[in-house]
Amino acid sequence: MLRFFLLALLANTPVTIDGMSATPPADWKSEPVTSSMRRAQFSLPHVAGEDRDAELAIFFFGEGQGGDAQANVERWKTLFENAKPPKVTDFKVKNVKVTYFDISGTYLFKARPVDPSLTAEKRPNHRMLAVVWESPHGPYFMRLVGPEKTVTKYKAAFDAWLKSFK
Numbered sequence: 001m002l003r004f005f006l007l008a009l010l011a012n013t014p015v016t017i018d019g020m021s022a023t024p025p026a027d028w029k030s031e032p033v034t035s036s037m038r039r040a041q042f043s044l045p046h047v048a049g050e051d052r053d054a055e056l057a058i059f060f061f062g063e064g065q066g067g068d069a070q071a072n073v074e075r076w077k078t079l080f081e082n083a084k085p086p087k088v089t090d091f092k093v094k095n096v097k098v099t100y101f102d103i104s105g106t107y108l109f110k111a112r113p114v115d116p117s118l119t120a121e122k123r124p125n126h127r128m129l130a131v132v133w134e135s136p137h138g139p140y141f142m143r144l145v146g147p148e149k150t151v152t153k154y155k156a157a158f159d160a161w162l163k164s165f166k
Contacts, residue, residue: 015040015058018135020094020165028056037061038058039140046150054146056153066139069099069132075142077132079113080105081122095164099132100162103146127151129158 016020017039024030028042034082037059043055059066066072073088083105090099107126108117127148133140144151144158 012042016139017058017133017165018137020096020135022161022165024161028154044144044150044154045130045152046147050147050150052147054144054150056142056144057156059141060138061141063137064139066141068139069097069134070143072130073099073131074102074105076101076128079103079108079128080126081108082106082124086108091132094162096138097134097152098162098166099134101130101132103129103130105129108146122163123147125149130157131162142151 012024012026012028014023024042028044030040031043033039033041038057039060040058042056044056046053065076069090073086075087077083080103083103086101086103088099088101090097092098104125104127107123107128108120109123110120114120125148126141126146128145129151130144131142133142142162144154
């Protein structure tokens, strides 16, 4: 009984997006949000040989705000240079259209990505998995970004988590 209680304490709280919920994997560390536009954020521990953790952030800018999927795909491309051609796929989770974007290369990190007054810090060998979640009161946006090997390690769990929303 004590073991079950301790495991429950270690498990992450489910993430709810527009009435649908899914529990993130236990090794994703839930963190306090750093902006009012973020609904949730997680740190995903880096793999050996890499110097930083990956970050998953879930954004909501207000109903109908933040642009459509195509506009976001085009903007996300500008966050990388020397990138491999990105992969963009669409699928559904229940009745929600999901646009899934996968890119790797040199990440042009800014604390506020669309702030033109900031100079980007170049982070080579990074990968980003980004999602536009087009729920009825959305859209919501998710970005998993970090060192390429670390993001690659978590990709299958991220994909499974996305598809587990009920």
